[in-house]
Amino acid sequence: MDPQDLQRLVTQTMPYGKYKDRLIADLPGHYLAWFAREGFPPGKLGALLALMHEIDHNNLRSLLDPLRGR
Template identity: 70%
Template structure:
């Protein structure tokens, strides 16, 4: 993980699928878990989804709030 990835979570939108247009940081946990079971997409989007899953699973999502205000 790169530190700038945290900023990307609160600025990058999901580019496809059921939640297209939703910020990655706002994706529901069950959607992130589905990707974990089925396989994350390749590239940056997959890396960010996997990171958000770990943050969500460990209850750390509130740590992203200060980054939203930038």
């Protein structure tokens, strides 16, 4: 994992779909779980969604709080 990926979670938005323009860090767990079941998109977006799914699944969202607003 690239350490910058954690910063990207709180700065990059979802580019399409129901949650378009929402920060990846703010995507709901059920949406991330859907991607985990159906398949993450290719490339960097998919890697970020998979990382956010792991963070959410392990109840570690609070670890991103210090990165917000940098």
